[in-house]
Amino acid sequence: MRTVIADKRWAEKYPEIGTGPVAAEPLISSEHFELEREKIFRRTWLNIGRVEEIPNPGDYIAKDLTMCRASVLIIRGRDGEVRGFHNVCSHRGNKLVWDEKGTCKGTLTCGFHAWAYNTKGELTWVPDEKNFFDLPKCDLGLTPIHTEVFEGFIFIHLAERPPESLREYLGGVADQLEGGGFGELALAKRYRVDEHANWKIALDAQNELYHLPFQHRRTIPEFCVLKDGQFTRLLDVRLFNHHSVYSSDPPEDRVGPATEKLAARFSVAETESRLPRIGSFDFYTIFPNMALLLFRGVSHDFYMSYNFWPQAVDRTDWDIKIYFRPAENAGQRVGQEYFTCLLRDLLQEDATAHEQIHIGLASRAKKELYFQDEEMQIRYFHTVLDRFYAEA
Amino acid sequence: MSAQKLPAEFADLEPFLDWALATERERTSKRLASSMEEIQAFYDYMSARVEAATAYLNAFPLGTLPPEAERLFHLSLSLMEVANAVEMFQNPAVINGFDVKRFAPVEDV
Numbered sequence: 001m002r003t004v005i006a007d008k009r010w011a012e013k014y015p016e017i018g019t020g021p022v023a024a025e026p027l028i029s030s031e032h033f034e035l036e037r038e039k040i041f042r043r044t045w046l047n048i049g050r051v052e053e054i055p056n057p058g059d060y061i062a063k064d065l066t067m068c069r070a071s072v073l074i075i076r077g078r079d080g081e082v083r084g085f086h087n088v089c090s091h092r093g094n095k096l097v098w099d100e101k102g103t104c105k106g107t108l109t110c111g112f113h114a115w116a117y118n119t120k121g122e123l124t125w126v127p128d129e130k131n132f133f134d135l136p137k138c139d140l141g142l143t144p145i146h147t148e149v150f151e152g153f154i155f156i157h158l159a160e161r162p163p164e165s166l167r168e169y170l171g172g173v174a175d176q177l178e179g180g181g182f183g184e185l186a187l188a189k190r191y192r193v194d195e196h197a198n199w200k201i202a203l204d205a206q207n208e209l210y211h212l213p214f215q216h217r218r219t220i221p222e223f224c225v226l227k228d229g230q231f232t233r234l235l236d237v238r239l240f241n242h243h244s245v246y247s248s249d250p251p252e253d254r255v256g257p258a259t260e261k262l263a264a265r266f267s268v269a270e271t272e273s274r275l276p277r278i279g280s281f282d283f284y285t286i287f288p289n290m291a292l293l294l295f296r297g298v299s300h301d302f303y304m305s306y307n308f309w310p311q312a313v314d315r316t317d318w319d320i321k322i323y324f325r326p327a328e329n330a331g332q333r334v335g336q337e338y339f340t341c342l343l344r345d346l347l348q349e350d351a352t353a354h355e356q357i358h359i360g361l362a363s364r365a366k367k368e369l370y371f372q373d374e375e376m377q378i379r380y381f382h383t384v385l386d387r388f389y390a391e392a
Numbered sequence: 393m394s395a396q397k398l399p400a401e402f403a404d405l406e407p408f409l410d411w412a413l414a415t416e417r418e419r420t421s422k423r424l425a426s427s428m429e430e431i432q433a434f435y436d437y438m439s440a441r442v443e444a445a446t447a448y449l450n451a452f453p454l455g456t457l458p459p460e461a462e463r464l465f466h467l468s469l470s471l472m473e474v475a476n477a478v479e480m481f482q483n484p485a486v487i488n489g490f491d492v493k494r495f496a497p498v499e500d501v
Binding site: 189190191192193194195218219257258259260262263265266327328329330331333334337338341342344345347348349351352353 | 416439442443446447449450452453454457465468469471472473475476479480481486487488489490492494495496497498499
């Protein structure tokens, strides 16, 4: 572990990002929200879930993407292939699947008039078919959506022709995370947070550690700030095309609470994970609305994902998933519960703050935001946003 | 099925059986509905027993716990639930916390 206290390293590393104030208006304005709908969410790869959520042929997940005015169906075919479709029946446009996950035993059948589709999205059955007029049944399968998988993470792209493959889009992030063994860990907890805040306010608030000793003074007070009032610094900040990662190591002399120490003792896993960490904690922002968090745990490595799904300019569905190495015994499971409760409680502190920030910014009392060097990755995120807003 | 509520060597935990709750939602509700005195009493007692409890539970393959061991497991999970109330907030709820109805565990265990 290294403790670095040098100042203004990131502005020096990335001089093109600048150091001036950043406009606050995009965080609260309906105009920007509409720009994001057309120019960002319909033009980028979006993470919908992981392959472990649909392990068997016929398993599916469905998601209404309010922001994209679309409903998406991801289904594993009988042939094992993962495919994405618009979740819309070809007859009268009814939403085909209404639950968020399930298994297709025979066919996916529309609840309106029972038009049925197989797991490849082909239309297989139309009740009273003979009474239709020249029905081009072969052309009436579900409308496909570009769907690609990276390291088990399922992404979709709503454009007719995505300008680049998922691998190209992820670029340096993919280089860093490739072969990470994410599939060896399993979903331990998932929380859905219904926030009355703009999705970018929520994401920005997570995208730095400067707030830790203050907003989380009750939960993780020893992170980030050292005893003599001296601030620790990030280990690394890397900016990729669209995306970013920041990494940190905790102070060397951190003493956790009593139950954390207990939990760490009886939750030791025998196998090391292969998560490709840079520091003890790496936070990837995968543009536009995903974050991937890699941790060196007290007992073993784990990771989390965030998906910030905009519902309205001032409303966000924050989907939080925590992945651990599957517990081999009750003790490990109890130890994991400690860490998930800790994360949940401190993310509650954050969720409350996101709403307060939204109220503050919505007043338009402040037109500009000031970022320090350790908040470079937020500044970069806004640079990327501006780039997309400006596209034709 | 055994008539005893907890494994014999953990019978001393019987006064805390109302903390033996199967889901996170139930454990959080219990934490929020309890006074700090009740939480502290459970925390103090269970902290001293949880290592023995997990050592006992580890003898069973996960997912095959008999009912009385299952209750002991749930008591151990409840300790993890209340630890922050004692160690961080000195209050049942998260200070400046979020409406738990809008911060919901999915597929709750």
